[in-house]
Amino acid sequence: MAKTRAEMMQETRGKLLASARAAFASHGYAATSMDDLTAAAGLTRGALYHNFGDKKGLLAAVVDQIDAEMADRARDIGAGAGSLWDGLLAEGAAYIEMALDPEVQRIVLLDGPAVLGDPSRWPSQNRCLDATRAAVTALRAKGLLREVDIEAVSHLLNGAALNAALWVAASDDPLATLPKAQEAFRLMAEGLLAQPQFQA
Amino acid sequence: MAKTRAEMMQETRGKLLASARAAFASHGYAATSMDDLTAAAGLTRGALYHNFGDKKGLLAAVVDQIDAEMADRARDIGAGAGSLWDGLLAEGAAYIEMALDPEVQRIVLLDGPAVLGDPSRWPSQNRCLDATRAAVTALRAKGLLREVDIEAVSHLLNGAALNAALWVAASDDPLATLPKAQEAFRLMAEGLLAQPQFQA
DNA sequence: TGTATTGACATACGGCGTGTATGTTAATAA
DNA sequence: TTATTAACATACACGCCGTATGTCAATACA
Numbered sequence: 001m002a003k004t005r006a007e008m009m010q011e012t013r014g015k016l017l018a019s020a021r022a023a024f025a026s027h028g029y030a031a032t033s034m035d036d037l038t039a040a041a042g043l044t045r046g047a048l049y050h051n052f053g054d055k056k057g058l059l060a061a062v063v064d065q066i067d068a069e070m071a072d073r074a075r076d077i078g079a080g081a082g083s084l085w086d087g088l089l090a091e092g093a094a095y096i097e098m099a100l101d102p103e104v105q106r107i108v109l110l111d112g113p114a115v116l117g118d119p120s121r122w123p124s125q126n127r128c129l130d131a132t133r134a135a136v137t138a139l140r141a142k143g144l145l146r147e148v149d150i151e152a153v154s155h156l157l158n159g160a161a162l163n164a165a166l167w168v169a170a171s172d173d174p175l176a177t178l179p180k181a182q183e184a185f186r187l188m189a190e191g192l193l194a195q196p197q198f199q200a
Numbered sequence: 201m202a203k204t205r206a207e208m209m210q211e212t213r214g215k216l217l218a219s220a221r222a223a224f225a226s227h228g229y230a231a232t233s234m235d236d237l238t239a240a241a242g243l244t245r246g247a248l249y250h251n252f253g254d255k256k257g258l259l260a261a262v263v264d265q266i267d268a269e270m271a272d273r274a275r276d277i278g279a280g281a282g283s284l285w286d287g288l289l290a291e292g293a294a295y296i297e298m299a300l301d302p303e304v305q306r307i308v309l310l311d312g313p314a315v316l317g318d319p320s321r322w323p324s325q326n327r328c329l330d331a332t333r334a335a336v337t338a339l340r341a342k343g344l345l346r347e348v349d350i351e352a353v354s355h356l357l358n359g360a361a362l363n364a365a366l367w368v369a370a371s372d373d374p375l376a377t378l379p380k381a382q383e384a385f386r387l388m389a390e391g392l393l394a395q396p397q398f399q400a
Numbered sequence: 401t402g403t404a405t406t407g408a409c410a411t412a413c414g415g416c417g418t419g420t421a422t423g424t425t426a427a428t429a430a
Numbered sequence: 431t432t433a434t435t436a437a438c439a440t441a442c443a444c445g446c447c448g449t450a451t452g453t454c455a456a457t458a459c460a
Contacts, residue, residue: 004427009437030230030315033417045418046438054419114314115230152364152384159363160356160388167355184352187398188360191391198387204456209408233446245447246410254448 013051015041020062025103029059029111056115063112070098070108071127078135084142088135089189092161093182095128099165100174109162129158145198153192161185213251215241220262225303229259229311256315263312270298270308271327278335284342288335289389292361293382295328299365300374309362329358345398353392361385 019041023032034045034055052058077094078087099105133154139145164181171177192198219241223232234245234255252258277294278287299305333354339345364381371377392398 008427012437028314034419035417044439046440049419050437110314114228114310149380149384151367152380155363155367155381156360156384156388159366160360162363163355163359164352166359167351180349180352181355184349184356187395188353188356188388188392191393191395192384192388193391195387195391208456212408234448235446244410247408249448250408 009051012041012043012047016043016048016051016058017062017065020058021066021103021107024059024062024107024111028106029055029115059107059111059115063108063116066103066108067127070095070104071131073098074128074131078131084135084139084144085193088132088139089186091131091135092157092185092189095158095161096165096168096181096185097178099162100169100178105166105169109166129154132158139193145193148193148198156192157189160188209251212241212243212247216243216248216251216258217262217265220258221266221303221307224259224262224307224311228306229255229315259307259311259315263308263316266303266308267327270295270304271331273298274328274331278331284335284339284344285393288332288339289386291331291335292357292385292389295358295361296365296368296381296385297378299362300369300378305366305369309366329354332358339393345393348393348398356392357389360388 016038019037020032023037023040034048038044038048048058052061074091074094078091081087081090099109133150136145136148136150136153136157140148140150164185168174168177168181216238219237220232223237223240234248238244238248248258252261274291274294278291281287281290299309333350336345336348336350336353336357340348340350364385368374368377368381
């Protein structure tokens, strides 16, 4: 069966995204040229500009893709936990672990915010924050928390996990550092939510 | 009195740093050209490459300068507090507030890590982290904490403050959001350090 | 004091990369 | 079957970084 035109386009988009992910992760956004990128995918810059507008558009698409995968994974892990509390803590631990991936670290955590500008204004890179917010919101809706500024708490927890992840990735022995970071994060999250102001 | 040569050089370095701070903060690192930068300072690119090596070197110098100012300010605020506990919390609040400054936000928090690479490997942008680490270390030395993984806690607190700062800066009404972020951060830090594992 | 030398900075040049304008070809529609 | 659109390739113009070279004043030295 001959492929339809829309299918072909999806295929080229996929090739470009895959090539961009590899290139951005290994050399960084600024140091990768569109020529090399597209050549590695067996295409030219014409396809790229036609599909993604410009270089920033391509990065935005890549960030969005990775962010979606992270959110999916975090949600599965959170849903597999016994309680909402455990789910929130497990998501945080998973987030720290996922940031060990160079693609996540370099593209989503470093280049993404710098190139795309203020993260909170962009639709991408917000799904993980949305997951944290949803977890905190659920806790409050269940009556397990009260008077929580959900936004503030979400951003604090996300930032803590993010920086912990960067620390882990930069450490001499990431695999040994990871559990320390996850344990400290768990203590932090529990300590915050155990504050008398929040307890129902 | 005629200025000596070293004084002249310090003066040009200062001019270039000041011009770079303004340009990087307003347009971002990538969108700033060395020609415009130096022309605004009444100089040419020759002076820049002679003094800072390359564009990254200039950014590193700017980040270092701002970071030093932040650390000084945080240290003053921390030293003015009554206790070590209050000092640590006050430094965190001050950090969140300082990140409202576009120079801090854009240059130190966004472009710095992306362009200069892994923050923990760079001497700059670590003084604020050093301050947090020093505060936690002091608490432990005083016998007020035990069995704290100082590194993990420092990175968690720093990351939380950083992300909170970005959230505040991006909010519709930063001045109204700031106290919420600071309050939530205080609760988080207190909650973490109040964990039974840490209490002496 | 006169000269040599160094160093701070300016100028000139080459190369690379982005973005756009134009061209080409294959698929859909009439 | 033909006209049109859209996906993609090719060609060009512009800007910017980094380096190589040049210039001139300040210091060192005799």
